[in-house]
Amino acid sequence: MHDLKFLTENLDVVKEKLKYRLKEPKILDEIFELYTKKRKLQSEGDALRNKRKIISKEIGIKKSKNEDTSSLMKEAEEILFELEKVQTQEKEVEEKLYSLSLLIPNIPLDDVPDGPDETYNKEIKKWGEIKEFNFKPLPHYEIAERLGILDFERGAKISCSGFTIYNGKGALLERALINFMLDTHLQNGYEEKWVPFIINNKSLLGTGQLPKFEADLYKLEGEDLYLNPTAEVPLTNIYREEILKESQLPIWITAFAPSFRKEAGSYGKDTRGIIRQHQFSKIELVKICKPEDSEREHQSMLEEAEKILQLLELPYRIVILSRGDMGFSAAKCYDIEVWLPGQGCYKEISSVSNCLDFQARRANIRFKRESTGKVEFVHTLNGSGLAVGRTVVAIIENYQQEDGSIIIPHVLRKYTGGIERIG
Known part of the structure; x- marks a missing residue:
């Protein structure tokens, strides 16, 4: 707004x-x-x-x-x-x-690259060494099916394509990543929330998913309720229609949530494996702050999301998205893209966005400035810290071995009960 x-x-x-x-x-x-x-x-x-x-x-x-x-x-x-x-x-x-x-997207900041699509995105950083394999690295779905840790066929049988069953050590890896990511963000100063996974219309209006993107949402029949598309929605809307004290800011909150999307505009993209699913796990980061602090908070949130990949020793790059490639509510957005050797490319694993007062106006989130008594709109920021399924993909592909097994990254082993290898 x-x-x-x-x-x-x-x-x-x-x-x-x-x-x-x-x-x-x-x-x-x-x-x-x-x-x-x-x-x-x-x-x-x-x-x-x-x-x-x-x-x-x-x-x-x-x-x-x-x-x-x-x-x-x-x-x-x-x-x-x-x-x-x-x-x-x-x-x-x-x-x-x-x-x-409600149909007007956020206005890009001046330093956002001018361009209509992803080809105008600007790479600003690379981290980590891309591993040289002495064999041809395989995509995650081939490795996972051979090891029996992902079951695409039965997932589709239970639901439809785009839903996957994690088996045994595959399920353990997903759970280990969730706990590791949350623990890391709590150590960085975030407060953990456990939020509703069914969201009302007002909340989705507040963060910008409605009315424009209703086709991508799962709606409960006969009710004004939807399955959660991203924990950005419930986390930001905790403070909808509230006036906060200046002393409460900044607010740093995080949550794990299953996310559900129809991916209506993504037909034909990443059809194999778990890169693009209708149901996926994600750790969300949200910040609410004073307007003068949002740029600094944006850079700090980016570093906090990066830290997860650094600890997992997964190579990645950061791009700043062009005007035409940014999400609806963002005024400026960085994508963190992890290297996937089995596919020979970088894939987005986190988007970190500064929405300025765009969502705050829609959701009517304000604060009272102590020095003047004036009530102003806050700034809101959100990012993935990280998309869990895509992190599973990155571990499978980057830590695959010639014998078909997968090494568990050192930092995760206390979350896997000491298990060091899958397969």
């Missing part, structure tokens, strides 16, 4: 910044027209209220003098009728404005 005054006063700048993010730029013109109409109706309403107030005083004076007030009373009734018409029109305009403004 945007400050409509800023949007309409800087229409050309906004159009330029959203040229790759807004498929129907005419919506901005509609918003401008509606906002102008709203201001006009507000002025008309104020004028009618003032006129009615003056007439009410005149009626009072005439009544005190026992003079006839019938004509003034009639005029007051006519003004009230006109005022009600104006208020009805104003309400209709406000509802249209609200509906349209």
Whole structure:
């Protein structure tokens, strides 16, 4: 959600910044027209209220003098009728404005690369050495099926394609990663939450999944409830419609949650294995802070997500996403991409986004500044720390051995009961 005054006063700048993010730029013109109409109706309403107030005083004076007030009373009734018409029109305009403004993505920050898609993303960092194998490395799904730790066929039998059963040490590896990631983030200063996995409409509106991305959500039939698409939603909405104390900020919170997505726009991508699933585990990081602190908090969250891969000794790179490749709610976003030798490429394992006050406006999350007493919108940030299934993929492919086994990274062994190898 945007400050409509800023949007309409800087229409050309906004159009330029959203040229790759807004498929129907005419919506901005509609918003401008509606906002102008709203201001006009507000002025008309104020004028009618003032006129009615003056007439009410005149009626009072005439009544005190026992003079006839019938004509003034009639005029007051006519003004009230006109005022009600104006208020009805104003309400209709406000509802249209609200509906349209929900469709406008966040405005990219100035240092976000200009470009329509991922080919304009800018690599800013690489970490770790890419291992040289003395055999041809295999993709994770071939290794996992041979070891019997992932069962795609039975997962699809129980549900449909895009759902997988983890068996034995595969399930142990997933659980070990969840506990390791949470423990690491708690040591870094996050507070752990256990959140609902079924989310209401208001929460999804607040973080920006609704109304635009409803096709990608699993909705409960007959109810205004959805399966959790990412723990960013429940974590951020903990503070929806609240005014926080300045002393409470920054808030750092984390949670494990199963996430559910239809992946409606991803047909044909990563169809084999567990890179793209309808159900997947993720550790989410969320920060809520003062506006002047959000850039620093963004860099710190990126480092906290990176730390997981460093401890696991998995090579990765960081890219800053272009304007056209960023998510709907982000003003600036970094992707951390892990190296997958079985596929010979980097794959996203975390997105770390600064949403500025975009989500805070939608969810009405504010704080009271102690020095001025002024109530302001907070800034919100979110990131994966990390996507657990994709981390499983990265471990299988980077730690695979020529005999088909998988070495468990040292840092995970206290979570696997000392087990050092799968297979």
